[in-house]
Amino acid sequence: MITTEKNTFDRISEKLQTGQNYIFGAGNLGKEIYEIFHKNSIYVKAFIDNHPKFENFCGIPIINLDKIENRNANIIISSINYMYELEKQAQEYGFTNTISFGTLTEIFNELQSFNPAYNGLREDYIKNKEKYAHLRSMLDDEHSKRVLDTLISYRQTLDSSVYAKIYDTNSVQYFEDFLPNCDVFVDGGSYDGENTVDFISRFPDYKKIYLFEPDSESIKLAQAKLSEFNNIKYLEYGISDESKVLKFDSRHNFGSVISETGTTEIKCVSLDDIVQEDYAYIKLDIEGAELDAINGAQRLISNGSPLAICVYHKPQDIWELPARIKELYPKYKFKLRHYSSCIFETVLYAIP
Numbered sequence: 001m002i003t004t005e006k007n008t009f010d011r012i013s014e015k016l017q018t019g020q021n022y023i024f025g026a027g028n029l030g031k032e033i034y035e036i037f038h039k040n041s042i043y044v045k046a047f048i049d050n051h052p053k054f055e056n057f058c059g060i061p062i063i064n065l066d067k068i069e070n071r072n073a074n075i076i077i078s079s080i081n082y083m084y085e086l087e088k089q090a091q092e093y094g095f096t097n098t099i100s101f102g103t104l105t106e107i108f109n110e111l112q113s114f115n116p117a118y119n120g121l122r123e124d125y126i127k128n129k130e131k132y133a134h135l136r137s138m139l140d141d142e143h144s145k146r147v148l149d150t151l152i153s154y155r156q157t158l159d160s161s162v163y164a165k166i167y168d169t170n171s172v173q174y175f176e177d178f179l180p181n182c183d184v185f186v187d188g189g190s191y192d193g194e195n196t197v198d199f200i201s202r203f204p205d206y207k208k209i210y211l212f213e214p215d216s217e218s219i220k221l222a223q224a225k226l227s228e229f230n231n232i233k234y235l236e237y238g239i240s241d242e243s244k245v246l247k248f249d250s251r252h253n254f255g256s257v258i259s260e261t262g263t264t265e266i267k268c269v270s271l272d273d274i275v276q277e278d279y280a281y282i283k284l285d286i287e288g289a290e291l292d293a294i295n296g297a298q299r300l301i302s303n304g305s306p307l308a309i310c311v312y313h314k315p316q317d318i319w320e321l322p323a324r325i326k327e328l329y330p331k332y333k334f335k336l337r338h339y340s341s342c343i344f345e346t347v348l349y350a351i352p
Contacts, residue, residue, distance in 0.1 A: 074097045117312055147338050186281065188212050190212060195285075209232045279304070
């Protein structure tokens, strides 16, 4: 049963109408929330920021949390990455009404477009419970099942505190001890090359690395970081199911993404067309294009290449991607791990 029902969201909407509202986080998301509130005649008294760069934002003051006398005021958390930490901070100050970004997406549906991970998040679980159950049956260990159960709990309640139960701070993301040895690495969505550094640390006798990064500034960072290493092929491409040109929103950071509203165009290629070897360790963190990339790597996957695939960019990725991978190579064992205190950084490992 979904524990956060419509009447809960109605009660929160009523609280917002009191006008005792403070937005915690004076950044892009805070601005987005403020503008939606303004459009819906919801008054915001001030922004809160732990490290303010200005005295005002969106025409209203930025203040410190301890300057708010009314501990019953609504503290709206305008962060995804640090949602839990900011909510916890407000609660430690004695505030009893914290409202997370995830909760706001259910009240103001237009906020779901701010990040595709929230686009129909609760609805996906409601509509596809049997597919979540099937995924659970495919997971190889109890840790993985606990991770999935926690992800489902968040989709039911939008309570970010649940992630503390599974946030893995001891392991290196994409390089768990259960990975088999592999001397060819595909770094799909490399950003600045940090994951390639981790691969080289784990497998110093590697033969070849294919580094994919469509953002020109980011690939320059990767080339600089990896300048002392050899046998790295730098590919300024996106990864898809075939060669094509797609629009791209190039933000020169972790948020760069293939998007129909992108201002630039990028060439995309399939892994089967580029990777010469029959077998490689494939890591994919490509902002929601993972399914197309899987479909463009059918030869590599059918050969049992080990995989580390991000499954959080779209709500359905959590069950849709393993189902497709299993079709291509039924012998895979699946493990699920989570590496953040928020909705991001859930990784599916497919081990041959």
